[in-house]
Amino acid sequence: MIGIDSVSRLNFIRQMQQTRRFLHNELKAFEMSAYNKVADNTFVNIVPMMVGKFVSEIGWNETMPKKPFDDYAFLWKNFSKAGYRTLYAEDAPGVAIFVYSKGGFHTPPSDYYNRPLAVAMEKHKAVWSTGHHCIADRLETTMVLDYITDFSRVFRDKPHFGFSFITRLTHDNTELVSSADFAYLKFFKRFKEEGHLNNTVLILYSDHGYRFGKMRASYIGKVEERLPFMYLIFPPSFHQKYPSLVSNLRTNAQRLTTPFDVYETLKDILYFDGEDRKADINKRGISLLREIPTERTCEHAGILPHWCLCLEQKKLEPTSQLANQIAQAVVSQINRQMSSVSHMCSKLKVSTILDIVEMQPNDKVLRFQNSFHDVINRMEVYGEKSVAPIVYQVTLSTFPGHGQFEATIIYDSVLDIYKPGGDISRVNAYGDQSKCVNNSKLKKFCFCIE
CATH class of the missing domain: 3.40.720.10 (Alkaline Phosphatase, subunit A)
Known part of the structure; x- marks a missing residue:
């Protein structure tokens, strides 16, 4: 290998x-x-x-x-x-x-x-x-x-x-x-x-x-x-x-x-x-x-929505109220993860929503019920569309520090909440901004206070 x-x-x-x-x-x-x-x-x-x-x-x-x-x-x-x-x-x-x-x-x-x-x-x-x-x-x-x-x-x-x-x-x-x-x-x-x-x-x-x-x-x-x-x-x-x-x-x-x-x-x-x-x-x-x-x-x-490319994407308006709700949910999640080092790292806020898309599963996947025959007269049977979670992928920047992050957020219509759909990725280099922490998972989030 x-x-x-x-x-x-x-x-x-x-x-x-x-x-x-x-x-x-x-x-x-x-x-x-x-x-x-x-x-x-x-x-x-x-x-x-x-x-x-x-x-x-x-x-x-x-x-x-x-x-x-x-x-x-x-x-x-x-x-x-x-x-x-x-x-x-x-x-x-x-x-x-x-x-x-x-x-x-x-x-x-x-x-x-x-x-x-x-x-x-x-x-x-x-x-x-x-x-x-x-x-x-x-x-x-x-x-x-x-x-x-x-x-x-x-x-x-x-x-x-x-x-x-x-x-x-x-x-x-x-x-x-x-x-x-x-x-x-x-x-x-x-x-x-x-x-x-x-x-x-x-x-x-x-x-x-x-x-x-x-x-x-x-x-x-x-x-x-x-x-x-x-x-x-x-x-x-x-x-x-x-x-x-x-x-x-x-x-x-x-x-x-x-x-x-x-x-x-x-x-x-x-x-x-x-x-x-x-x-x-x-x-x-x-x-x-x-x-x-x-x-x-x-x-x-075993591929989380955040990494899955089998989803069809629909662009949303970054300045919309929905986009702001999703961005706030991402940054709140980041700040929660940094709670143990909050005395060393600045609390982050949303600066700019760079891109946001609604990710939609393939329609055939949602409607598929059964298939018959392997080769000759092969056919698939489709029915009513099954309910799928609403998945959003957002890229945003934060301040202080100008960090850029990408996250997948899943909307839970039952509880009316936005939940993280996997790891939050840092998509620009952070250099020495996080030198005050040693935790490899938190380094990508932290902007050191001093």
Whole structure:
């Protein structure tokens, strides 16, 4: 598994053209075009991918910044127990997935772990060049890819599992993605030429799209943030031996998928038996080796309204009384969350409502009752529209501090109240505005009084 931080599918298409062409033409990769993130940042999307649960379901929260992650049920442990040699590799050790504002690992999570080297290199400033992206004349990304290649060479004919995530080059700048296009192309060419892909499944993925900046404020920016890229590469022999599973993968490339599905896919690969099983739509995670039902919704897949792109949007007037009610509900929620640090952080007020939309579920989803026949004379029966909650997505700025936030609000018509529909996202950088607090969840809200 090779992850690249903060790269949407569309940005991958724009900036990784050589690599993408090779993935499609030479490696017959499956590109998941409707791969939807399920949470905000890297950490909360990787946990569903590697544990099969939301972070809130594994017993971790922001009150445990020093608790190590050694005892959590990451899937690489299953591979290790099954006799696989394991690798865990990241760059940028200061912002590593399980380290940034967290306890990290107190014992190596895998047989091969590059963190000691990454930390040592970070301390020696003289070896870095080109904006801290190169070590002498080598791109840092290339060093991680070379480590993965060496691992695959050593265990060419033995079971092995590698998890890697490359952050620094792409985390803060959408335009630097293309700088690594040749590095990834070279990696994949060499990997193929050396025969590693003859008996290896390779997953190339991102956690989410770019989360900050002017582009993020646009509609397409919001779309890109929610749709990271995801490619799956299977050996040529797999295509020949298991045509029905290949057909499922090809179909699923156009279906709604999530990190939970990647987790189930990895389990199917670990315990692979070649059977083509029917997917259960009521399960949050569905293996990509099983055909995902067309009627799958964000609710089925565990995607909160805040992240779901299956909703039709209707723009509302930002100066309306309704917009003001919704904005006030968002800022009240922010201030409630900051109650424990109210002596250090300013109470926020609504400054400007930048954008507000009413999000409407697909009409067919609301009216669907039943379907008959799978192929010939297939038909769907629709009835009265079921009652759906009224969902709003609002982008607003606050003062003091000029923070910009995006939130989903659900109107409860029974109680006549507006309720949060998920996490509230900060969509502009906050820099040192919140240096007075250490809680990673509250940093995005706080504007320090002094």
